[in-house]
Amino acid sequence: MENDHLLSHRLRSVRSRKRTKRKDVEKQIRKKFKRSKELWKIKRNTPLIPLDNPYQRGFVRFFVVRDDVMRSKDGEFFEEILKKINTYMYSESRQFLKKKRKFGRRIYVEKEQKLKPISLWSWNDPKLGLTARERQYFLKYEEYCPYRKCNEIYYEFTEPWRFTLRIRPNMITHYKPVDFELEKEIAELEACLQQHKTVGVINKKIYGKSYKWRSRKEDVHLIRSGKYFTCALSAKEIAENFQDV
Template sequence: MENDNLLFSRLRSARSTKRTVRKDIIKQIRKKYKRSEELWSIKINIPWIPLENPYQRGFIRFFVVREDVMRSKDGELFEGILKKINTSMFSDSRQFLKKKRKFGKRIYVEKEQKLKRVSSWSWNDPKFGLTVQERQYFLKYEEYCPYRKCNEVYYEFIEPWRFILRVRPHMITHYKPIDFELEKEYAELESYVKHHKIAGIVQKTIYGKSNSWRTKKEDLHLIKSRRYIACRMSATEIAESFMDDIGPTII
């Protein structure tokens, strides 16, 4: 009888077994995720090797500060702004054309290139480096995002005429050697880690929460929020309700 009780005490319940299996799976996921991060760090730190014979591969178009603006007293100010919001575009030809259908015919039109928008996250990020004087040339906008299904705040430069587009040949002067074994291992790990179920476990167990893209909404009106829909009593109403409970004061 004592041997039977000892045997049953050593047997694990189904719930305990399931918990152990889940811990082992999470441990393996964390291990593979950490390895993928190490391989990514190795990839980006591979040094570039200069080419003996550089060659041209298409053209690149980007913004530069106008000469008259650069000669003014605020030339350095707008040059610093441009470094943060500049964009580049590549094309096989110097014209930067794209196909467009008009009246049933395909025609070529010039590609539109705009300055970069500043997100609300970058606006408040000290590493982005926008000074108080530079922020005076930006205007705040709000636009509905169909993917996140909410309004997103961004900041746009209000004087784009101070910059002009310039085209130059895109020269290839360096190359980065490829480690095929590293690329194969990294591709296998990324295919595993990027699976929607695995990615959810990684986000929840490593970073401590899910849906990290749900950033805190800026300038949220508490009365219009559903969380505070039942909390519309003002301070005066709350004070009056307390006075009614206490009753009249007798001196």
């Protein structure tokens, strides 16, 4: 009788076995996720090796401070601003052309290149290092983002005439060696971590949220979402909200 009592305590329920299995799967996913981050860091920090014979691969176009502005007393000031908003464009030819359809036929037009706008996150980031004087030369504006389906705040430089475009040959002087064993392990981990169920576990257990960024709880209207059972309003207030909708 006593042995039967001990055996009943040793046997786990179905719910307990499922919980243990789920935790083991989460541990394996966390381990692979951590290993994937380590491998990407190793790949990113692989030092470049100089080439014995550098070669040219197309052309690169970028902004530089105009000569008359550079000779003024604020030349170095605008040069520091340019380092934070400069853009680089690459092309196989010096003309920097692209195809465009006009009146039913394709023509070549010059590629447009602009200074980089500063996002709201970068604007408040101390790593960017914008001084109070530099911030006076930027204008705040909103632009619709088709990917996030919302308006994004940017800061644009108000005096782009102080800079001009310059074209130079794009010289390849270094290369990064390829570690085939490292690439193979990264590919195996990515194939596992990009599965649909695995992505859900990563978003919920590692990043701390299982819902998409477009369905954030603070952005969902209580009445329109239909979740009235979580509402602590009175009947009169709910009726007024229905009238507003």
